Amino acid sequence: MNPFKLAWNYFRIGMMNELQYRVNFFIQLLQTGVALATGLIGLALVFDQVDNLAGWTRPELLAVMGVHILMGGVIRSAIQPNMERLMNDVLNGTLDFALTKPADAQALVSVREFRFWQLTDVLVGLVVIGVAVTQLQRGMEAMQVVAFIAALMMGAIMLYCVWLMVTSIAFWVIRVSEIVNLFEGLYAAGRWPVGVYPDWLRTGLTFLVPVAFAVTVPAEAMTNRLTSETMLFALGLTLLFLVLARVVWLFGLKSYSGASA
Amino acid sequence: MSSVVSISQLAKYYQVPEREGGLKASIVSLFNRKYKNVKAVDGITFNVEAGEVVGFLGPNGAGKTTTLKMLSGLLHPTSGNVSVLGYEPRHRSHDYLRQITLVMGNRNQLTWDLPALDSFDLQRAVYGIPVDQFKRTRDEFIELLELKDLVNKPVRNLSLGERMKMEIVAALLHQPKVLFLDEPTIGLDVTMQRRIRSFIAEYNKRYNATVLLTSHYMADVEALCKRVIVIHHGRILFDGDLSKLVNQFSSYKTLSLSLHDPNVELSNYGEVVSKEDGRVTLRVPKAQTSQVTARLLSDLQVDDLTVEDAPVDDVIDQVFSQKEDA
Numbered sequence: 243m244n245p246f247k248l249a250w251n252y253f254r255i256g257m258m259n260e261l262q263y264r265v266n267f268f269i270q271l272l273q274t275g276v277a278l279a280t281g282l283i284g285l286a287l288v289f290d291q292v293d294n295l296a297g298w299t300r301p302e303l304l305a306v307m308g309v310h311i312l313m314g315g316v317i318r319s320a321i322q323p324n325m326e327r328l329m330n331d332v333l334n335g336t337l338d339f340a341l342t343k344p345a346d347a348q349a350l351v352s353v354r355e356f357r358f359w360q361l362t363d364v365l366v367g368l369v370v371i372g373v374a375v376t377q378l379q380r381g382m383e384a385m386q387v388v389a390f391i392a393a394l395m396m397g398a399i400m401l402y403c404v405w406l407m408v409t410s411i412a413f414w415v416i417r418v419s420e421i422v423n424l425f426e427g428l429y430a431a432g433r434w435p436v437g438v439y440p441d442w443l444r445t446g447l448t449f450l451v452p453v454a455f456a457v458t459v460p461a462e463a464m465t466n467r468l469t470s471e472t473m474l475f476a477l478g479l480t481l482l483f484l485v486l487a488r489v490v491w492l493f494g495l496k497s498y499s500g501a502s503a
Numbered sequence: 504m505s506s507v508v509s510i511s512q513l514a515k516y517y518q519v520p521e522r523e524g525g526l527k528a529s530i531v532s533l534f535n536r537k538y539k540n541v542k543a544v545d546g547i548t549f550n551v552e553a554g555e556v557v558g559f560l561g562p563n564g565a566g567k568t569t570t571l572k573m574l575s576g577l578l579h580p581t582s583g584n585v586s587v588l589g590y591e592p593r594h595r596s597h598d599y600l601r602q603i604t605l606v607m608g609n610r611n612q613l614t615w616d617l618p619a620l621d622s623f624d625l626q627r628a629v630y631g632i633p634v635d636q637f638k639r640t641r642d643e644f645i646e647l648l649e650l651k652d653l654v655n656k657p658v659r660n661l662s663l664g665e666r667m668k669m670e671i672v673a674a675l676l677h678q679p680k681v682l683f684l685d686e687p688t689i690g691l692d693v694t695m696q697r698r699i700r701s702f703i704a705e706y707n708k709r710y711n712a713t714v715l716l717t718s719h720y721m722a723d724v725e726a727l728c729k730r731v732i733v734i735h736h737g738r739i740l741f742d743g744d745l746s747k748l749v750n751q752f753s754s755y756k757t758l759s760l761s762l763h764d765p766n767v768e769l770s771n772y773g774e775v776v777s778k779e780d781g782r783v784t785l786r787v788p789k790a791q792t793s794q795v796t797a798r799l800l801s802d803l804q805v806d807d808l809t810v811e812d813a814p815v816d817d818v819i820d821q822v823f824s825q826k827e828d829a
Binding site for chain 2: 247
């Protein structure tokens with residue numbers, strides 16, 4: 243079965259499931275509001291002291307924040323829930339159901355869950371980005387918009403790949419739930435452009451947990467900083483991550499079939 | 504090659520870390536880990552023909568589930584050959600998976616918070632079942648299992664038995680040719696077990712499906728399976744008709760009698776198993792059955808007497824304990 247059709251069917255189910263719980267929407271709205279407020283306060287504090295941060299002006303940093311919120315919404319609505327379910331399935335043996343379906347197992351475990359209300363973050367992120375663009379007062383050209391969307395998608399794919407690789411470790415080491423916390427901590431670092439961090443951390447945020455590509459690069463696309471080299475590099479890295487994730491996943495699956503009882 | 508399932512010399516060994524109890528041993532095992540080879544399945548061979556219902560019997564850890572998992576492609580065999588419908592299960596080809604199903608009585612796949620109907624629809628999508636066929640099969644199953652009033656309720660509001668029925672419907676919507684059922688009636692009450700059993704029997708009849716089932720409940724096996732395969736410690740102890748199993752392994756028969764005078768001492772005729780409402784059950788070695796019956800009839804005033812084979816449960820118990828001693 244076509245993975246996109248599969249994803250759509252699960253998306254429908256996930257939506258039906260979530261729409262039953264209206265309260266979740268309000269809780270989510272509250273959480274997003276709190277996160278947004280702390281973000282804005284942090285930004286205000288920084289610009290009380292300095293005029294720019296590693297070359298980024300105030301509206302540009304607002305754009306970074308918008309992308310960070312948006313991407314956070316994508317992670318929490320589509321990536322994280324699926325990976326957490328995969329971990330639980332490995333733990334409880336219910337992965338067997340997924341593996342006996344006539345569909346690519348990786349595609350299947352990647353689309354089964356969808357948290358509709360977490361899309362609030364995506365919306366709020368878009369609003370923040372919109373505000374940032376008006377404050378930048380130079381608008382965005384068509385090419386920039388395309389580059390921005392492409393960068394966002396590649397960033398999301400890279401994050402998914404990293405998450406899948408880490409989750410695949412569950413096939414060998416059953417308990418990996420702590421890794422989710424670690425990931426959240428590292429993702430929080432993406433609130434600022436990776437350029438503000440020391441080299442070693444920047445490298446980590448670029449290659450280990452590609453927060454740089456998920457947040458900073460799309461923001462660069464918006465703010466006219468993005469070079470075609472960076473874009474090509476991002477494309478290459480996305481493909482590399484996809485291949486790596488596939489390999490690790492298949493290895494994990496092999497170990498699951500080879501040893502588990 | 505007409506067999507649906509054909510297995511030869513199939514084996515599955517696991518390596519499990521082994522250590523003694525205690526903190527010191529666990530620290531030592533961090534650096535110097537010792538492994539033990541566990542032979543979950545140790546060279547089994549059998550064939551199953553189309554439309555057959557075969558029961559797998561064996562105590563916990565006998566290798567039943569491991570065998571089912573190798574058949575459904577979840578586990579790769581250590582050695583030996585498996586072929587189902589001409590496919591090698593371990594490749595998990597989509598064409599193969601579309602024709603089989605796996606039901607695990609202690610695990611569920613339905614979405615907890617949604618009505619089962621929605622999960623059924625998901626199954627349709629995943630298996631790519633044509634809509635017409637899907638609706639027909641779904642409604643047929645819903646009617647057979649009398650689920651009409653329940654399919655719109657969220658699964659979490661259903662009882663264990665109702666949920667299991669839904670699980671089975673979901674697992675069979677794509678009309679699989681081969682069914683692997685691992686303890687499908689575990690934890691259910693007797694009525695519910697009976698319903699599920701008769702449904703499986705009906706499905707087997709209507710679709711000429713091949714069924715391999717494991718169960719701890721002898722009633723399941725007696726009702727569904729003409730043929731049983733008994734496994735113990737990963738090896739096959741018996742493969743054949745259920746009635747032959749009883750004949751071959753049972754060493755005694757059960758005499759049940761009503762006496763005019765219920766207080767007579769009977770222990771010199773055989774082992775008294777129970778004594779209720781004037782009815783006594785005696786366990787007598789098979790070879791002596793006719794002799795004991797004759798003695799009872801001539802010595803005492805007997806109102807009624809029946810001779811029965813030992814209950815299958817007891818026979819199975821005996822099989823395993825005999826082999827344990829050997």
